Amino acid sequence: MMDSAPDPMARALEAALFAAEEPLDVRALGEMLGGADMREVAAALAGLRADYDTRGVRLVERGGRWHFETAPDLAHLLRREREQTRRLSRAATEVLAIVAYHEPVSRAEIEAIRGVQTSAGTLDVLMEAGWIAIAGRREVPGRPTIYATTPAFLDHFGLASRKDLPGIAELRAAGLLDRIDEAGDDELPAAASEQAGNPDERALD
Amino acid sequence: MMDSAPDPMARALEAALFAAEEPLDVRALGEMLGGADMREVAAALAGLRADYDTRGVRLVERGGRWHFETAPDLAHLLRREREQTRRLSRAATEVLAIVAYHEPVSRAEIEAIRGVQTSAGTLDVLMEAGWIAIAGRREVPGRPTIYATTPAFLDHFGLASRKDLPGIAELRAAGLLDRIDEAGDDELPAAASEQAGNPDERALD
């Protein structure tokens, strides 16, 4: 099936990514290869990805980090013996989507979009899953905690970056991802909406 | 690198073996593939093994069970060594000095000279550093292990031989036997420092 031997760098990258327990970025891979040029590593990765394109295993990049995973069309063969992934409540899936599409967001902002209060447990579930994390505080009165998605979120949902979030460009163009208080929600009755934060403030590191 | 797409069975085997947590035999693989013919599975496995022959990852069979593993010639890349420099602890330095002055010595003899118990870890550190080595056993009841310094010890400390170590009279002349009364910068009274520095070591009664 393979017509020629891969070059040494491709072989080394292949071995490293197979052996790794975590996705690796270009810098880490370059260091493993004894300080290889990062552009060469990136080019070799692209070549390797193409090599595996049609196979049962693929090489993917998620948030700048690379890993091998099985091809999605073979899910039916592999799924049956594995424990079902944790089922998320509807509230949790919505909160996750809101964090992903609007990040960073405070709980008040999440509540303003959903029009309902969010129980602390919902955010906990998402943090426990490793998909969202505290990203600092918004510098407004009360200094509310703000949340953002993690690299594990990109890994889990197979996203190369947040730009790959389904429909995000269209939603942004339609103004549906605008800051809550820019839409003038203060006129609407909803408990949480009045507390939406100031869009000028940035997340703390 | 790959000239044609692998056939569906090869893809499925590839994914199954990749995702498996332990090596799988032909029967188990056939079952995963919905009851595929075992001869076909075996043939596909042989083809897959050939595919990976030159790559950074190989498909190998051991005792009738198949698994992927990284190519052995790349093992050095996957095992990164990080070197750190650490100052030898006060206790270990004392033990090393005693071995150097009194070799060969048993641990009991070292303890008798030091006046404190010596943890096994201290001798391990010195052996790991390559400065002392087991020199046999003393032919007394219990046949205790005895230790002596190594050529690496002489190299490291810039000594042509152990005879270059200053004798007791020279130590006294240099004031090194008086230091105990002077609470210098990092010098504590001996008993206190043994207990503070190494909880494993306790003064002998």
Place this chain on the structure above:
Amino acid sequence: MQDGLLFAEATSQDDDWDGIAAPGPADDGALYLTIDGWEGPLDLLLELARRQKVDLRAISILALVDQYLTYIERAEAVKLELAADYLVMAAWLAYLKSALLLPREAQEEPSAQELALRLQIRLARLGAMREAAARLMARDRLGRDVFPRGAPEGLAIATRTRWRCDQFALIEAYGRVRARTAPVVHMVRERPVMTLESALARVSAMLGVAMDWMRLEDFLPPHADPQLRRSALASSFVAALELARLGRAELAQDEIFGALRLRRAG
């Protein structure tokens, strides 16, 4: 995004969501049976809006308001305790409805049309997130649809320690051990003392040349250090007593703790 796509798709995907806790769209009759299934008034409004089966931007806010108010009335009729949120929303929607029915000129700022538009945007925003959540959950997910390597060898990081120690530290350590464990010999340091013999000789010699009473302190060595002075005082006192016993000196003391004086006898 095409108009209408948002809600049309969301409706069709509703049942496919992974782990929906609340009920999906059901028959009209079922809608009125419970209020617990709705995650707040906005959720209910969104569901009602979807039932219009048109683009949300073309939705009839008046019809939506009527539906909501009808829903709330019927819920109250079956003696459901309505959460305050639902009632506040109902009151606000009733106000919005009356404002929408007023002639445009008579309206205050913001106009009812503007408020209606904002409500529409809000519903669209929630709808968008709901649909996004569904699409996110339907992706090929790691651990559910695609799998990482089952038994990765792992990248070992072996830490090798290079121990640092120099010759001086080694020798010093040995010195320390030897000093610590050397047999201890106690030596009492020599201290300056005046013996009784020398005090006797000194006092009797001085009495020989003295003409009158002298204080005992005057017999002591003049520049002695304090320790020697104390010793000399004690020795000289005993010497004075001895000379008095031998009849060679007289002692006198005027008061208790007063100065002790002595002179040659005879």
